[in-house]
Amino acid sequence: MTTVPPAGPAVPEEPLPAVGSSPRTDAEALWSARYGWDTESRAGESPQAPGIAAVTDVIASQLAHRSVRRFLPDDVTDAQVSAMVAAAQSASSSSNLQVWSVVEVRDPQTRAQFADLAGDQRQIMAAPVFLVWIADLARAYQIAADAQAPTEGGEYVETMLVAFLDAAIAAQNAAVAAESMGLGLVYVGGVRNDPAWAAALLGLPQRTFAAFGMCVGHPDPARPSRVKPRLPQEVVWHRERYDLAGQSAPIADYDARMAEFYAGQSMAGRWTARIKARLSGPAAMSGRETMKRSLQERGFELR
Ligand SMILES: Cc1cc2nc3c(=O)[nH]c(=O)nc-3n(C[C@H](O)[C@H](O)[C@H](O)COP(=O)(O)O)c2cc1C
Known part of the structure; x- marks a missing residue:
C-alpha cells in the first residue's frame, strides 16, 4: 500500500494572530482572514460563525487560499x-x-x-x-x-x-x-x-x-500574498428564497473593509467601484466584448 505523504503547508506556518488575551484557534484565524475580520477596524473582535466549528483540514486549506503571482524558480514535478x-x-x-x-x-x-x-x-x-x-x-x-x-x-x-x-x-x-x-x-x-x-x-x-x-x-x-476577504456569507447565502434588498448593508460593510485591504496593498479604490467599472461598458472588457x-x-x- 502506498503511503500518502503529509499534506503541504495549507495553513500558514507563521504564528496565528491573537485576539485580546486569548489566542485564536487556527480555524478562527483563517475564518477571520477570509471575511476581513483581521482588518484594523475589526481588531480585537472575534468572528461569530457556526461554520468555524466545522472546519476540516480540507476546508482550512481552502480558507487559506490566496492567488500567488510571485514564484520561486523551483520545478513542479x-x-x-x-x-x-x-x-x-x-x-x-x-x-x-x-x-x-x-x-x-x-x-x-x-x-x-x-x-x-x-x-x-x-x-x-x-x-x-x-x-x-x-x-x-x-x-x-x-x-x-x-x-x-x-x-x-x-x-x-x-x-x-x-x-x-x-x-x-x-x-x-x-x-x-x-x-x-x-x-x-x-x-x-x-x-x-x-x-x-x-x-x-x-x-x-x-x-x-x-x-x-x-x-x-x-x-x-x-513576497507572500494575503488572503483577500470575501463578501459576508449573508450576501451570497440565501435560505429558501433569494433576497436582493437585504444585501445593501452588508455590502457597504464589505466595501469599507475592502478599502482597508486595498490600502494595505498600496491600492486605491473600493470593491463596488470595480463592479461598476466592469459593468460600465465594452471598454472595460479587455477586448473580450x-x-x-x-x-x-x-x-x-x-x-
Ligand atoms: C476565471 C478567473 C480568471 C482570472 N484571471 C486572472 C488574470 O488574468 N490575472 C490575474 O492576476 N488574476 C486572475 N484571476 C485571479 C483573481 O483576480 C483572484 O482570484 C481574485 O482577485 C480573488 O483573489 P484570491 O484568489 O487571492 O482570493 C482570475 C480568477 C479567476 C477565477
Missing part, C-alpha cells in the same frame, strides 16, 4: 501535475461527458507568448507550469463522427455551457490539490483576450476553447 489532473478528473462532470481537457505548457517561449497575450502578465513566465483549461467538444464530435452519428445537439448554447462548467469545476479541484501540496497558483482569464492566438499556440482543434489559464509553482516566501464571435469562430454554434 510530473508527479505533482499528475496528482492535480487526477484531482481534476475526480470532479463531477455533467452526465460524465468529461468535455474538458488541459494543456500543460512548460516551454518558456510559449509561456512568454501567453504572458503577452494575457496583457503582460509576467507571472506566466515566473511560474514553471502554465496549465490551460479547455472547454472541449472536439473529442465528443470525433466520437460521433467516427460512428457517423448526428451532432446537432452540440450546436446548442447548453452544450457549450456544459463544456465550460466541466472545465471550471475540474480546474478548481486541481487548484485545491495544488494548494494541498504546498504549491501556489493564479488563474489567468487573460488567455481569452485573443482566443484565436491561444488556439494557435496550443494547436487546438475546432470546437475547443481555451477558457482560462493557471500558473502553478512554488510561492516565493519573500467580441467573445460571441470568437466562440462561433472556434466552432461553437450558439443556437
Whole structure:
C-alpha cells in the first residue's frame, strides 16, 4: 500500500494572530482572514460563525487560499501535475461527458507568448507550469463522427455551457490539490483576450476553447500574498428564497473593509467601484466584448 505523504503547508506556518488575551484557534484565524475580520477596524473582535466549528483540514486549506503571482524558480514535478489532473478528473462532470481537457505548457517561449497575450502578465513566465483549461467538444464530435452519428445537439448554447462548467469545476479541484501540496497558483482569464492566438499556440482543434489559464509553482516566501476577504456569507447565502434588498448593508460593510485591504496593498479604490467599472461598458472588457464571435469562430454554434 502506498503511503500518502503529509499534506503541504495549507495553513500558514507563521504564528496565528491573537485576539485580546486569548489566542485564536487556527480555524478562527483563517475564518477571520477570509471575511476581513483581521482588518484594523475589526481588531480585537472575534468572528461569530457556526461554520468555524466545522472546519476540516480540507476546508482550512481552502480558507487559506490566496492567488500567488510571485514564484520561486523551483520545478513542479510530473508527479505533482499528475496528482492535480487526477484531482481534476475526480470532479463531477455533467452526465460524465468529461468535455474538458488541459494543456500543460512548460516551454518558456510559449509561456512568454501567453504572458503577452494575457496583457503582460509576467507571472506566466515566473511560474514553471502554465496549465490551460479547455472547454472541449472536439473529442465528443470525433466520437460521433467516427460512428457517423448526428451532432446537432452540440450546436446548442447548453452544450457549450456544459463544456465550460466541466472545465471550471475540474480546474478548481486541481487548484485545491495544488494548494494541498504546498504549491501556489493564479488563474489567468487573460488567455481569452485573443482566443484565436491561444488556439494557435496550443494547436487546438475546432470546437475547443481555451477558457482560462493557471500558473502553478512554488510561492516565493519573500513576497507572500494575503488572503483577500470575501463578501459576508449573508450576501451570497440565501435560505429558501433569494433576497436582493437585504444585501445593501452588508455590502457597504464589505466595501469599507475592502478599502482597508486595498490600502494595505498600496491600492486605491473600493470593491463596488470595480463592479461598476466592469459593468460600465465594452471598454472595460479587455477586448473580450467580441467573445460571441470568437466562440462561433472556434466552432461553437450558439443556437
Ligand atoms: C476565471 C478567473 C480568471 C482570472 N484571471 C486572472 C488574470 O488574468 N490575472 C490575474 O492576476 N488574476 C486572475 N484571476 C485571479 C483573481 O483576480 C483572484 O482570484 C481574485 O482577485 C480573488 O483573489 P484570491 O484568489 O487571492 O482570493 C482570475 C480568477 C479567476 C477565477
